[in-house]
Amino acid sequence: MILVTGGAGFIGSNFVLDWLARSDEAVVNLDALTYAGNRENLASLEGDARHVFVQGDICDRALVDRLLAEHRPRAVVHFAAESHVDRSIHGPGAFMRTNVEGTFTLLEAARGYWGGLPATEKDAFRFLHVSTDEVYGSLGPIDPAFTESHPYEPNSPYSASKAASDHLVRAWHHTYGLPVLTTNCSNNYGPYHFPEKLIPLMIVNALAGKPLPVYGDGQQVRDWLYVKDHCAAIREVLARGRLGETYNVGGWNERPNLEIVRQVCALLDEMKPDPAGPYARLITHVADRPGHDRRYAIDARKLERELGWRPAETFETGIRKTVRWYLDHQDWVARVQSGAYRAWVDQNYAGRAAA
Numbered sequence: 022m023i024l025v026t027g028g029a030g031f032i033g034s035n036f037v038l039d040w041l042a043r044s045d046e047a048v049v050n051l052d053a054l055t056y057a058g059n060r061e062n063l064a065s066l067e068g069d070a071r072h073v074f075v076q077g078d079i080c081d082r083a084l085v086d087r088l089l090a091e092h093r094p095r096a097v098v099h100f101a102a103e104s105h106v107d108r109s110i111h112g113p114g115a116f117m118r119t120n121v122e123g124t125f126t127l128l129e130a131a132r133g134y135w136g137g138l139p140a141t142e143k144d145a146f147r148f149l150h151v152s153t154d155e156v157y158g159s160l161g162p163i164d165p166a167f168t169e170s171h172p173y174e175p176n177s178p179y180s181a182s183k184a185a186s187d188h189l190v191r192a193w194h195h196t197y198g199l200p201v202l203t204t205n206c207s208n209n210y211g212p213y214h215f216p217e218k219l220i221p222l223m224i225v226n227a228l229a230g231k232p233l234p235v236y237g238d239g240q241q242v243r244d245w246l247y248v249k250d251h252c253a254a255i256r257e258v259l260a261r262g263r264l265g266e267t268y269n270v271g272g273w274n275e276r277p278n279l280e281i282v283r284q285v286c287a288l289l290d291e292m293k294p295d296p297a298g299p300y301a302r303l304i305t306h307v308a309d310r311p312g313h314d315r316r317y318a319i320d321a322r323k324l325e326r327e328l329g330w331r332p333a334e335t336f337e338t339g340i341r342k343t344v345r346w347y348l349d350h351q352d353w354v355a356r357v358q359s360g361a362y363r364a365w366v367d368q369n370y371a372g373r374a375a376a
């Protein structure tokens with residue numbers, strides 16, 4: 022079996038669902054169920070003995086030790102993190118704790134467990150750390166895309182905390198020989214994406230007739246990848262990645278935010294027309310994010326060359342599936358928009374007068 026952390030979040034829950042749809046290898050899913058974790062994402066696994074859900078904190082060393090000793094996983098796939106840049110600006114402490122201390126705790130627990138395994142299990146063990154392209158910093162308009170050897174230049178508390186965790190993972194391999202793998206992925210989108218991030222926020226706001234808040238001029242560029250393609254890349258790296266290596270994962274789909282928002286609006290116009298007029302009328306430019314990275318772009322050729330991975334979805338097919346999913350899961354959307362969600366929306370957007 023494998024131990025997954027953060028498997029009730031956006032990418033983690035997609036990973037667990039896809040994993041168990043493809044294999045009978047069981048998953049122990051350790052997740053603290055912060056605001057971003059949602060057991061409802063895993064509802065289809067209720068009663069499935071292949072999925073053991075444990076609510077707990079990755080910083081809890083005794084708990085992690087116990088789970089490793091009890092379940093004897095052959096791999097740890099580490100998603101758990103605080104993941105939202107805007108929240109890291111308002112409150113960086115939780116990012117240092119979960120992303121840095123939590124990764125440290127997992128590495129130490131994994132090192133102890135791995136060190137005590139018999140030789141064949143020891144050889145087969147893997148610690149896969151899921152990270153982000155944001156650790157590389159920001160690109161100029163014509164700079165080449167990030168390769169795995171691009172210097173680390175994180176600019177936000179979020180990306181700095183992920184960069185720190187990547188360095189720990191690297192050091193635990195170099196110093197202790199822990200069999201680690203790291204993936205650095207671009208922006209994901211797809212089902213179960215919490216509506217604090219750009220694409221789901223725009224879908225749910227548009228459907229509610231609320232303003233669509235575009236930071237600054239909306240010309241910041243991100244490289245968007247459909248979440249299930251990311252999950253496939255992780256499965257490949259886990260199965261055949263070279264120990265100690267990092268692999269960039271991206272969608273070959275760089276687009277400015279404003280274009281993404283317009284595309285979401287156009288799909289909604291087609292799938293659920295608003296009698297009041299085109300959804301793009303709701304686009305509102307608001308004050309920019311402090312320290313906003315201008316452009317991310319991933320060069321994913323290493324992953325293709327070594328492991329044969331390429332994304333299966335184009336942006337056009339992936340965004341259509343995503344908008345459809347949100348239209349078909351309005352009950353999920355309503356339930357995640359709790360009081361805590363509304364408090365966050367007030368905190369992040371109230372001070373951003375229309376720009």
Ligand code: NAD
Pocket residue numbers: 026027028029030031032033051052053054055056057058059077078079080099100101102103104105119123151152153154183205206207208209210215
């Ligand atoms: P998410 O915020 O949707 O989910 C994070 C999950 O981790 C939640 O279920 C939460 O409850 C859990 N968690 C948080 N703190 C925890 C703790 N202390 N102990 C145990 N569980 C805890 O995040 P996501 O978008 O699914 O991202 C998953 C991983 O992928 C993160 O490491 C993130 O840095 C990385 N990543 C995300 C993206 C993206 O576009 N979303 C892109 C590249 C990399």
Ligand code: TYD
Pocket residue numbers: 105106107208217218219220222234235236237239241242243278310
């Ligand atoms: P986000 O989904 O928060 O991901 P990240 O900051 O990790 O790339 O944001 C994606 C882009 O969209 C980023 O450039 C910020 C921008 N953005 C807006 O313009 N408005 C919003 O309300 C949000 C949440 C993001």
